[in-house]
Amino acid sequence: MPTVAINGSDRELPAGATVADAVRASGAPEDGRGVAVALGGEVVPRAGWAVRELAEGEQVEVLHAVQGG
């Protein structure tokens, strides 16, 4: 049961949890439209979400577009 930081909050995820699980846990829309993920400061392409497993202590940032600029 790895504990990972999703957008700065520690969350316990089931063993074998992937980036896709972290995206769901973040509250992002189910289809992930308009969402991007960084893991340890690197972009994880959408195609890798379902296969990239999360390790203890990793930091996941789940971002989307907001008003700005």
Added chain:
Amino acid sequence: MRFREDDRVSALRIADRDFGSRLIMGTGGFRNLDALGRAVAASGAEMATVAMRRVDASSRGSLLGVLEEHGCFVLPNTAGCFTARDAVTTARLAREALGTHWVKLEVIGDDRTLLPDAPELLAAAEELVADGFTVLPYTTDDPVLARRLEDAGCAAVMPLGSPIGSGQGILNPYNLRLIVEHAGVPVILDAGIGTASDAALAMEAGCDAVLLASAVSRAEDPGAMAVAMRKAVEAGYEARAAGRIPRRDYGRASSPAEGVAELT
């Protein structure tokens, strides 16, 4: 150029895209998506910026939906980044999230003034251009930096008039004129616009477009200010194209000097 009443302002071309409006809207500062939608519609803008932030499960409505509804091309920015590394990563996240290789590149060097960090900005621009991005950098009004950004392959340069959100207008018109004079890519006045005359001045100085947010979103009536900005950008552009009269030290009568009656 011949002016006809039905002439539309000619298209703004950036990289390989044409835009019918020379006003670009930032979406920051609006009270809600309704107010944003009304202002965007009133502004006539065809491009609007967005920022990339952490997903917030409690957020309601769809910003992208509103912009799509008004036919706005979405330009993600790297606002909030203080290093080239963070800005490059943010641009790549935006590309992944939104499926666009366009980015408004912001690398801020100072919390208080929000002025750009020139060395970091140039480094980020070079890296993003090499990675296939269409880069529109928010820059200082330094003509040399503008030239360096163009040389680095940026698709436009976006000098500030004054600090973001300050509403101080164009503090150094001379620098802006120098940038316009030498630029081979579109020059977009970005940041500092306070009211309509600032936007008109930018266009009269030869800018190709104006990007603004706070001047509209934080106005008492954002929708009405959006209309004013649309008109100001068009008026400034048309006045520039029409060719203004030179400034003179003394008056020059517009009525004939001959044929004046002797009445006393």
